[in-house]
Amino acid sequence: MRTVQGAALDGLRARVRALGAEAPDRRTPPAAPTFGARLRGFVSTGTPRASAAALRALKARRGDGPALVRTRSGRTFLVVLDPLDLHRFYAEPVSLLAADPPEKCRGLGPEEPAGIGCSRGELRAQRRRINEEALAAGVPVHPSCGAFLAAVAEEAPHLTATRVLDLVRARHAVHRAARRIVLGDAAASDEELGGWLRQLRGGRARAARTVYGRTLARIQEYAAHADDGTLVGRATRRSDPAGALDPLRQAHHWLLAMDAVPGTLLRTLLLLGAHPAEQDTAAAEATRGGTDGELPRLRACVRESLRLFPVVPDLIRVTRAETEWRGVRYPAGTSVLLPAAFLQRDPERVPAAHVFVPGRWKNPDADRDIRIAPFSHGGGRCPGDQLGLMITAAFCAEVLRGHRLAGARPVLDPVGPLPATLDPGTIRLTLTRR
Ligand code: HEM
Incomplete structure (x- = not known):
């Protein structure tokens, strides 16, 4: 049909x-x-x-x-x-x-085909299906949201432990939560694994092969005990663990993909700090809570932050x-x-292209508008889009529930055109208690 x-x-x-x-x-x-x-x-x-x-x-x-x-x-x-x-x-x-x-696939050699991004043909199609199922692509609230949101809530105090929130703190909290979500709670403090992933992101070919082997072996140890509430657990139950679909290599890719979250989180909070009315609305939504992780207003703010400052620009x-x-x-x-x-910043195609307007995401068709593509569209679209939105919005909510963004660097003009780029490494957010 x-x-x-x-x-x-x-x-x-x-x-x-x-x-x-x-x-x-x-x-x-x-x-x-x-x-x-x-x-x-x-x-x-x-x-x-x-x-x-x-x-x-x-x-x-x-x-x-x-x-x-x-x-x-x-x-x-x-x-x-x-x-x-x-x-x-x-x-x-x-x-x-x-x-x-990406470059990092080339470093790993053909005998070690990595995740979906390094696969071709029918194998790619099968890996895509494993990704879509495990990540619950296109489903706003992931079936394991209870465990995922608990991990976010327990790691969020790392963000607010001092008055100033920066990229180092954001990465620390998000990577701990990411290891729990992908591999299980036992992986939360595994900084050694975190270090190997950092090296693989850097992608020096010769070193990468050894580090990749160690990373997969460590992921396998966690996967052996991972329950269905983790991403690797979901993928393992749905595929042949000994076969080419290899959920371990997908899990490796998911841990790397989570790196999109800390910068997006900081940029979203910086934008909210520069727009006090939006910050109040988002904080009210965060305080009303809800355990399902929908947070539509905050998700709209995250999407708008990604429209202005996409993680994948080309x-x-x-x-x-x-x-x-x-x-x-x-x-x-x-x-x-x-x-x-x-x-997505072209004023000839996108109204108010250089301004923070989260309300534009109220339109249910906005997500399918091909002028705007923070997660891409079609067969290559990010299968972790909803999961990424849920996690980023949940971290924002955890910060806003108890704290107000009282000051920030760099200073953004709330009405003027926003800068073309925003390096998250330069962002410093000052938090005060609500
Ligand atoms: C703010 C968060 C995120 C953003 C902005 C983002 C963005 C993107 C974009 C733009 C692509 C497509 C690139 C292209 O078309 O060439 C992509 C692909 C992908 N993303 Fe994400 N992503 C995010 C979070 C995640 C998360 C949390 C996961 C998994 C845990 C994930 C898994 C993937 C995978 C597996 C692909 C490859 C899809 C394929 O090749 O078919 N992403 N992402």
């Missing part, structure tokens, strides 16, 4: 095909993209500010059509900006537009076959880049 979503995707593909058919001729891409060579700072540094300036220049000269640009490091990307191309970016199957494996795919964009053919292996950070 055809689904509504399937029909919509077919419609989209038909429109994309029609665009190609209307093109006057089917050309091959220019051999040497010269325009991109001038885009200093584009993408390669990962700094959206540099990227935004370059993209504005690109738009001014070339409009919204896809354009090849070359980064300072010499890598070439096909940049997509037009809404139809964005739809296509998200709608194409991952077998055609595949995720770009989404990248690599084509697995020849593709045609607006009548121009590009060979298999072309890297396609969707500049999410730029698009």
Whole structure:
């Protein structure tokens, strides 16, 4: 039976095909993209500010059509900006537009395929299913929310133990909670595991292989005793532990993915500190409580903080076959880049683009709006989106329930345009008791 979503995707593909058919001729891409060579700072540094300036220049000269640009490091990307191309970016199957494996996969070698992000083909599809089931993708309140929220509540005092909250404290509290959520309470104080994960994030290839082995062995020890309320426990019960689906490698990926939370937590609190009315509303919601972790207002604040300061500023795919964009053919292996950070701050497409407006997330369709993609969309969308939102909002609630954000660095202008980037390492929040 055809689904509504399937029909919509077919419609989209038909429109994309029609665009190609209307093109006057089917050309091959220019051999040497010269325009991109001038885009200093584009993408390669990962700094959206540099990227935004370059993209504005690109738009001014070339409009919204896809354009090849070359980064300072010499890598070439096909940049997509037009809404139809964005739809296509998200709608194409991952077998055609595949995720770009991160550096750390390369360091680990083919004999040690890691999590979903390093997998291909049918194996990737199976690992994706394991991820979606264990993380309860798309389900606002995770089935294990009771245990997860208890872990957050018990670790949150690390955030408020002193008057000043910074990234070191946020990381400490979040990583303790993350180890409990993924592996069980016994892992809370395992700073050695935390250190290995830090090294793997850094990704030095030769050292990474040894550290990766130790990390997996340690995860396995916890997994042997993990109950169904943990993520690794859920994954183990649902897959063949000896088989290729390997929940241990997925658990490793989840521990790394949780690193998105501390910075998001600090940025959200900083924004609330600069918007006292929003802070009062969020604090009232936190005080009313509820044990289900829904916290809709706080989740809206977290989403809005991610719109303004996304964790993944540029989404990248690599084509697995020849593709045609607006009548121009590009060979298999072309890297396609969707500049999410730029698009979700583009005043031509997003109202009040540079201002903190959590109310925009009240609209139930906001989460599917492809102009805004803090968790991406389509087959590569973050399967931990709701879990990440739940954990971040719950930590915010724990802070706001007993404390007021009385001062903060850097100082944000509540009405003026917000800065393009916000390094969480520079954030200092001053807390006073309510
Ligand atoms: C604030 C929190 C988070 C943010 C902003 C975030 C963002 C993202 C984004 C943008 C992607 C897709 C990248 C792309 O399309 O190329 C992604 C992928 C992924 N995320 Fe998250 N994430 C968060 C939390 C989490 C958590 C808590 C988990 C698991 C415990 C998780 C697991 C994953 C996995 C497994 C993928 C790979 C999906 C695939 O390749 O199919 N994320 N995340």
